[in-house]
Amino acid sequence: MNQTLFRMTMAFAASVGLSITGAAQANSNPSTSAGDTEKAAFIDNLISEMNLEEKFGQLTQAPGAWNDTGPAVPETGSDDIRDGKIGSFLSVYGAEVTHEMQRIAVEESRLGIPLLFAHDVIHGFRTIFPVPLAESASWDPEAAEKSSRVAAIEATAHGVHWTYAPMVDVTREPRWGRVVEGAGEDPYLGSVMAAARVRGFQGDDMTATDTILACAKHFAAYGGAEGGRDYNTVDISERTLREVYLPPFKAAAAAGVATFMAAFNDINGVPSHANPFLYREVLRGEWDWDGLVVSDYTGIWELMDHGVAATREDAGVMALEAGVDVDMLSKIYEELPAAVRSGRLDETVVDAAVRRVLELKYDLGLFDDPYRYSDVEREKANTLTPEFRQTAREVAHESMVLLKNDRKTLPLSKDLQSLAIIGPLADDPHSCLGNWAAAGRPEDAITVLEGIREAMPETEIHYAQGCHVSDHDTSGFEQAVEAARAADAVVLVLGEHRDMSAEAKSRSSLNLPGVQRELAEAVLGTGKPIVVVLMNGRPLSIPWLDENIPAILEAWFLGVETGPAVADVLFGDVNPSGKLPITFPRNVGQVPIYYNHRNTGRPADPDDMYTSKYIDAPWTPLYPFGYGLSYTEFSYSGLQLSSEVIGPDDSLEVQVELTNAGERPGTEVVQLYIQDLVGSTARPVRELRRFERVPLEPGESKVLTFTLQPEDLACLDRNLQPTVEPGDFKVYVGGSSVATLSAPFTVQSANNP
Ligand code: BGC
DSSP states (O other): OOHHHHHHHHHHHHHTTOOHHHHHHTSOOHHHHSOHHHHHHHHHHHHHHOOHHHHHHHTBEEEOEEETTEEEOOHHHHHHHHTTOOSEEESOOOHHHHHHHHHIIIIISSSOOOOEEEEOOSSOSSSOOOOHHHHHTTTOHHHHHHHHHHHHHHHHHTTOOEEOOOBOOOOOOTTSGGGGGSOOSOHHHHHHHHHHHHHHHHTTOTTSTTOOBOEEEEETTGGGOGGGOTTOOBOOOHHHIIIIISHHHHHHHHTTOSEEEEOSSEETTEEGGGOHIIIIIIIIIISOOOOEEEOOTTTTTTHHHHTSOSSHHHHHHHHHHHTOOBBSSSOOGGGTHHHHHTTSSOHHHHHHHHHHHHHHHHHTTTTTOTTTTOOHHHHHHTSSOHHHHHHHHHHHHHHOEEEEEGGGOOSOOTTOSEEEEESTTTTOHHHHHOSOOTTOOGGGOOOHHHHHHHHOTTSEEEEEOOSOSSSOOOTTHHHHHHHHHTSSEEEEEEEOOGGGSSTTOOOSOOSOOTTHHHHHHHHHTTTOOEEEEEEOSSOOOOHHHHHHOSEEEEOOOOOTTHHHHHHHHHTTSSOOOOOOSSOBOSSGGGOSOOTTOBOOSSOOOTTOTTSSSOSSSOSSOSBOTTOOBOSSOEEEEEEEESOSEEOTTOOEEEEEEEEEOSSSOEEEEEEEEEEEOSOSSOOBSOEEEEEEEEEEOTTOEEEEEEEEOHHHHOEEOTTSOEEOOOEEEEEEEESSTTOOOEEEEEEOOTTOO
């Protein structure tokens, strides 16, 4: 169906009161039956009919309106929709609301172009899953794909076309509140998770009504914020940009992510929203990616605060020319017709951006049926179903990391007569959800207290809040101590409130906030066995807990199934298998601290003062990257390489035997790191290159084989060209980034067979 026919169909349907869905379905579907040529012709034709105001309208994203019951049709915005001044909306969802807004767009605007509805569906829509950092602790891309799939099914049933996820920012900054939204510190783990999430959201058919446009954000290096302060300057070398921050974006692009989002920060003085190097050179040039770039919120307008644009028009022209296609909320692009008319802005730049917006709408099938995502029946059938909850519980199981377990304190016995559950987060459903909880509702979340009550109906439960998360009131301590005294064991739920992580939630301390440590001391004084369950969105520095509490379970923010999932692990129905996706420092002064650092000319040596370390704290982290315990024991043996000498174009096979040497079934995340011992530049002491989750029964062994390809051994040479440099390497295999089992090999130069 060409555009004119499309418009005539809309007008006719409206005039006779027909359902547009029915009318449009009677015609051929351009997105499924036609090839690229038909699509290009359809869009060319549409663009040729658009005036400048309508073009910039397509590049303008407006905020949704809200009333007491949720998203609503914006009153003033309706006129703008009619006038073709809006191409997409942020934070609008709901089958009815989106249907009505879409109706105004397709029936009452001159060209009848359908709208796109975008929302931040970050870790679930209504069925809230573990926060992304937690989910990354599963080291299970299938889990990430499944949770994104469920999120896509639910969100699209509520009218949403476009999610602003996955957030793929690598960060070495636990102070940065947005560490919770990403996959942690490692470019490789981050890349695997990025691709999995894109696959989950987008599926393999964008025309299916349960797939959603994904968005890799924030391009680029937002996680490098100086001092961990949100929105702050990033000053890094191009090498660090390319080696550390860009790989997950590249992986998302390769996985076919439909959109990218710009970042609030500048890199070396150039704000991302005005950086053609990022979009035109790297993204579109080197990576050959052809999707749409959206600004981050008012990022275009902020170019004036950055100090690179003097006027709104400067900012708009700069951003569009840099490659930012859609203006999320600055309302600046809508003013740019003047810049085209004055000859300052080339209309072909505008048309290219408009084309990308229309292509997305076309690919989703919206020109064929603009209401295909706004179906009340589908919405009802796809909200918080028992199957979705079960998936959320399973992902939560894998997301927990057992940090300490002295004397097999965990799992707790199911025969406990009584149990004290203490702490400010034990019964806080809001925090279970974590931040960025889309349409999640606290009443859907099962807290740790509720989960344990349900799992252990015969056990006498003594609950005391003890204190708040972050004030200094100790008046609840007495009740907490009494609860502990009355019980056989204590589960202490400590950490951060969910509003202490995410955007604009940077902290200058990584300690347990408020008087929670004092609460733990008071409870410890009772002499009862204590287990700490941590809920938090970032690495915390908890050396006191590590020294004094026998068992610590990192539970992050696990979503609607927090309580049941935590109970499953505490009482041994599930053996924890998560591994840290980011280093836990001993204190904030160690930050940045990450496993893939360089050796330096003076690597830390306890016997030599003039080496790289501190005089008042160890140089090692509290818990390293990749670390996590299990209720069983795993042992590694028989590390073998297919060859000790290879050429630069050869692959290398690495074999290792893993044994479950303990008494319970368990899953180990086997990790393989390489070290390039001599290169043209100083290389990291280790770099993660492969991992695999391996479930084993007690006593069972398995031989694992990993194949490293030349690109796994390559680094950027002094000219930033990917090269396999001849020389000595090492492979390390084990259960964390400090694994000691290793084997050497050498890469010979090509002309030295
Ligand atoms: C955040 C983005 C988010 C956008 C829309 C911004 O403040 O940085 O990550 O997608 O808001 O809600």
